[in-house]
Amino acid sequence: MPMEPTPDSTDSILHAALLTIREAARRGLVASRFxxxxxxxxxxxxxxxxxxxxxxxxxxxxxxEHNPDRLEFRVASGPHGSGAVxxxxxxxxxxxxxxxxxxxxxxxxxxxxxxxxxxxxAERTGYVPRSIAAVPLISDGETGGVLQVLDKRSAxxxxxRDMELxxxxxxxxxIAIAATRVQRDLPTLLAAALRAVEPSLDQAALEALLHxxxxxxxxxxxAPFWRLVDEVARLRGLGANELELVGDIxxxxxxxxxxxxxxxxx
Amino acid sequence: MTSVEELPAWSEPFATDRRERLARLxxxxxxxxxxxxxxxxxxxVSIAIIDSGLEANHPEVKGRVVETLAVRLGGERATxxxxxxxxxxxxxxxxASIIVGxxxxxxxxxxxxxxxxxxxxxxxxxxxxxxxxxxxVHVANLSLSSKSEALFPxxxxxxxxxxxxxxxxxxxxxxxxxxxxPSLFSSVISVAAHADADPWRFYYNPSPxxxxxAWGVDVPVAWRDGxxxxxxxxxxxxxxxxxxxxxxxxxxxxxxxxxxxxxxxAVANNPREAALAG
Numbered sequence: 001m002p003m004e005p006t007p008d009s010t011d012s013i014l015h016a017a018l019l020t021i022r023e024a025a026r027r028g029l030v031a032s033r034f035x036x037x038x039x040x041x042x043x044x045x046x047x048x049x050x051x052x053x054x055x056x057x058x059x060x061x062x063x064x065e066h067n068p069d070r071l072e073f074r075v076a077s078g079p080h081g082s083g084a085v086x087x088x089x090x091x092x093x094x095x096x097x098x099x100x101x102x103x104x105x106x107x108x109x110x111x112x113x114x115x116x117x118x119x120x121x122a123e124r125t126g127y128v129p130r131s132i133a134a135v136p137l138i139s140d141g142e143t144g145g146v147l148q149v150l151d152k153r154s155a156x157x158x159x160x161r162d163m164e165l166x167x168x169x170x171x172x173x174x175i176a177i178a179a180t181r182v183q184r185d186l187p188t189l190l191a192a193a194l195r196a197v198e199p200s201l202d203q204a205a206l207e208a209l210l211h212x213x214x215x216x217x218x219x220x221x222x223a224p225f226w227r228l229v230d231e232v233a234r235l236r237g238l239g240a241n242e243l244e245l246v247g248d249i250x251x252x253x254x255x256x257x258x259x260x261x262x263x264x265x266x
Numbered sequence: 267m268t269s270v271e272e273l274p275a276w277s278e279p280f281a282t283d284r285r286e287r288l289a290r291l292x293x294x295x296x297x298x299x300x301x302x303x304x305x306x307x308x309x310x311v312s313i314a315i316i317d318s319g320l321e322a323n324h325p326e327v328k329g330r331v332v333e334t335l336a337v338r339l340g341g342e343r344a345t346x347x348x349x350x351x352x353x354x355x356x357x358x359x360x361x362a363s364i365i366v367g368x369x370x371x372x373x374x375x376x377x378x379x380x381x382x383x384x385x386x387x388x389x390x391x392x393x394x395x396x397x398x399x400x401x402x403v404h405v406a407n408l409s410l411s412s413k414s415e416a417l418f419p420x421x422x423x424x425x426x427x428x429x430x431x432x433x434x435x436x437x438x439x440x441x442x443x444x445x446x447x448p449s450l451f452s453s454v455i456s457v458a459a460h461a462d463a464d465p466w467r468f469y470y471n472p473s474p475x476x477x478x479x480a481w482g483v484d485v486p487v488a489w490r491d492g493x494x495x496x497x498x499x500x501x502x503x504x505x506x507x508x509x510x511x512x513x514x515x516x517x518x519x520x521x522x523x524x525x526x527x528x529x530x531x532a533v534a535n536n537p538r539e540a541a542l543a544g
Contacts, residue, residue, distance in 0.1 A: 069382070092382050098318065098355040101380045101387065102410040104440065106357075107498035109484060133498075141413040141445060157484050158498060160459050171444075 024193065039180040040075065046147070046173045047077035053169075054162065055153045058127065060084045061137070062096050063145035063177070071096055071146065080150065083126035096146045099134040103143045105167055107133040109157030133158040135166045137174035144174055291525055297532040303513035308369030310519070311512040314398035314406040315365075316391065317358035319351055320376030326363035326488040327374060335397070336378035337390040344393040346377060354381055356490035360497055361407055361505040363488035368465055368509035369516070375403055379410075388412040395424045395448075399433050404515050407508040408437040408454075409501035411446040421447035429453040434511050434523045438504040439476040450475045455511070455527055459483055459503040468507060470534040478530065480506035 043061050050059040058081035062071040071091050073084040091100050099106055109131035129150035137145040147170045152158060158166075191206060235246055278284060291297065312332065322331040336349030353359045362374055377394040384390040391412055398406045406428070412421060425448040428435050435454040440446040449456045456475060459482020460467075468480040482503030489495045511526055521529070 090382065092354055092380070094355075098357055098380075101318075101355075102357075103413050104410055104438070104501055105499055106501070108495050109498070110496040138413060138444070141415060143413070157496065160461060160483055160498070163498065 039177065042176055042180060043075040043173075044077070046169070047075050047081070050147065050149055050166070050169065051078040051081070053165070054149050054158075056149045057081075057129070057151035057153065058084070059147070059149045061145060061147050061173075062089070062100075063137075064091060064100060064143070071100055078150075080127040080129075083124075087124055095132050095134045096148060099136050099146045100143055103136045103138055105133075105135040105163050107131070107158040107163060131157050133163060133166060135163070135170040137170050137177060139171075139174040139178040144177055147173065290521075291528065294528065294532045297529055299533045302529050302533050303510065303517055306369075306513040306517040307371040308509070308512040308516045309371035310373075311369070311405065311516045312373045312375055312401075312403040313365060313508060313512055314394075314401075314403040315358050315362050315374055315376045316379055316394045316398065316406055317361060317376070317409050318355040318380045319349070319353040319358050319378035320362055320374065321353040321356075321359045321488075321490055321492070322376075324359050324363070324488050324492055327359060327366050330362075330366050330370075330372060330374045332373045332375055334376045334378075336381070337384060337393045337397075339384060339390060339393075344389060346393060346397040349378055351378065351381070353490045354378065356488075356493070356495075357409060357501070360487035360489055360495075360502065361409055361508075364465070364485065364502065364505035365407065365509045365512065368506065369512040371516075372509075372512045375401070388414050388417045392417065392420050392424060395421075395428070395435075399424065399428050399431055402431060402433055404432075405434045405436060405508055405511050407505055408435060408448070409504060411437065411440050411449045413445050414447075415445045418445065418447055422451060424448065425451045425453045429523050432520070432522055434515070434526055436504050436508040436511060438499075438501040440500070453523065455507060455523075455530070457482075457500065457504040457507045459498070459500050465506050465509075467535050468510070468530070469536055470531040477527070478507055478534075479503065482506075 043063075047059040047061055050056065056078055058076060058078035060073050060076040060081055062073045064070070065072050069091055070088045071093075073087045073089075076082055076084045089096060091097050095106060095108065098104075111129055111132060127150070131152065132148060132150055134146050134148045136143040137147060147166065149158070149166065152162070195201060195206070235243065238246070279288065292301070319336070320327065320331060320334055322328070322334055334349050334352075335346050336351065338345045338347050358376055358378070362376070365372060366374070375398070377397060378384075379387060379390040379394045387410075391410065395406065395408075425435060435448060437449040437454045437456050439449050439456045439458040448454050452474070455478060457478045457480055458476040460469065460479045461483040462481060463484065465481055468478055471477055471479060480503040482500055483498045484496050485498070485502045487495060487497045487502065507530070510530065514526055514529055515521060518529075
C-alpha cells in the first residue's frame with residue numbers, strides 16, 4: 001500500500017527512499033525465491049570438490065552461528081562424511097574450535113592412536129579419523145567457519161602443499177559465503193540502506209521504517225504474487241522454445257489485463 | 267678526532283673515545299653453532315607462550331612452567347591474571363613441548379588468549395604481548411596473528427616496543443594472503459614450515475615477509491590431557507626457532523633482536539656455495 005505523502009521535505013526524501021528500498025526488498029525476495037538454499041548448495045559443492053581433490057574419506061564445513069555461539073556442521077561429503085551434518089560444537093572445542101578461534105590452519109595425523117584425543121566429538125559423527133586438516137574460512141578479516149578434511153587415502157598425513165591448496169580454496173569459499181549471507185539477510189540490508197540515506201536515524205525510527213518497508217512483503221504468505229514467483233522459478237529448467245512460449249502467454253495476459261484495468265489502481 | 271662533547275646525543279656511541287663499547291658480535295663468518303649455542307640448555311631464559319594455555323603437569327613440560335596466566339576482558343581495561351584452566355585445545359602445550367625438547371632449562375610463562383571468555387581475540391592478543399614485553403620475558407612465541415587491518419597500528423607499536431626493549435618476538439607465518447599482524451612486520455622473526463624431520467635444521471630466507479623456515483610437518487608434539495599427537499603447520503615451526511633463540515640468549519645474554527636474527531642467519535642450513543661464488 002502506498003504511504004501518504006507529507007508536506008515536510010525531510011519526510012518526503014525518506015518517503016522516496018522508502019519506496020526505493022521496498023522495491024529493492026521485493027527484488028531481493030524474488031531473487032532468493034529463485035535461488036533457495038544458494039548458500040547450502042555452494043557449501044556442498046565446496047566439500048564435494050575437496051573430497052575429490054584430496055581423495056579423502058570425508059570433508060565438512062562448519063559455520064559460526066550466534067545465540068548461542070557455536071560451530072554448526074552444515075554440509076559434508078565423502079563416504080564417511082555424512083555423520084557430521086547437523087552436529088554442533090562449541091567454538092572452543094577441538095580442532096575446528098582452535099582453527100576458528102585463531103584463524104590458523106592446522107593438521108594432525110596419528111589421531112586415532114591416542115585414546116584421549118578428541119574421541120567424544122569424533123564418535124558423535126560415527127567416524128574416528130586417522131588424520132585431520134582444518135583451515136579457517138576468512139573474509140574481511142573475520143573467520144566465519146572451518147573447512148575440515150579427514151583421511152587422505154593416498155598418504156597418512158597432509159603435506160604443507162595440501163594445506164596451502166586447502167587454504168586457497170577456503171579463502172574463496174569464505175568470500176563467497178559472506179556474499180550470499182549479506183544478500184539473504186534482508187533486515188540487515190535494509191537497515192544498512194536506511195542508515196546510508198539518513199545517518200541520524202535512531203533505533204526506534206529505524207525499526208519503524210523497517211517494519212513499514214517489510215509490510216505485505218511477507219514471503220511466507222500464500223499471496224498470488226509469490227505463487228507466481230514460485231511457478232516462474234520452476235520454469236528455469238525449460239528449453240528456449242518453451243520459455244519463449246511462456247513469455248508470449250504472459251504478454252497476452254498482461255495486455256488483456258491492461259485493457260481491462262486501464263485507469264484503475266492495482 | 268671528535269670527542270663526545272662535540273656531537274649531538276644520538277651520535278654519542280660512535281664518538282672516537284666511546285667506540286670500544288661497540289664490541290659485541292664477532293665477525294659473521296666466524297659465527298658457528300658452537301659459538302652461537304654450544305653447551306647451552308636455555309637456563310635463565312624466560313619464554314612467553316601466547317596461545318591456548320598450557321598444561322603445566324604434562325610430562326613434556328613438567329617443572330619448566332613458572333606462571334600460567336590468561337587475559338581478562340570485560341572491565342574498563344584488559345588485564346592479565348593467574349589462570350588455572352590449563353590448555354583449552356592442546357596447542358600451547360604442543361608448542362611448549364617442542365621448545366623444552368630443544369632447550370630443557372627454559373622458564374615458561376603461559377598467557378592464554380583463546381577461550382569463550384575472550385571473543386575480542388585481537389585485543390586479548392595485544393594485551394598478552396604488552397604484558398610479555400613489560401614483565402619482561404626474553405622471548406615470546408606467537409602462534410597466532412591478528413587478521414584485523416584495524417589493529418595494524420596497535421600491533422606495529424607493540425612490535426617496535428618489543429624490538430627496542432630487547433624482547434624477541436617469534437611469530438608463525440600465515441599461509442593466507444591478507445593482514446597478519448605481527449607476523450608481517452620486519453622487526454619480528456617470522457617462521458614458516460619445511461618438511462625435513464630435523465628440529466635443528468632451519469633456513470634463512472632473504473625474500474620477505476617470511477624470514478625463517480623450520481620443521482613444521484609431521485612433528486611429534488605433546489597434546490592436552492597428557493596426550494601426544496603428530497602435527498603440521500607453521501605454528502609448529504615457530505617453536506623450533508624460539509628454542510634456538512633461547513639457547514643463543516642463554517649463552518650470550520643481552521643480545522638485541524637484530525643480533526639474534528643475524529646469528530640465526532649466520533648458522534642457518536642455507537647452501538653456502540652460491541654465496542661464495544658471489
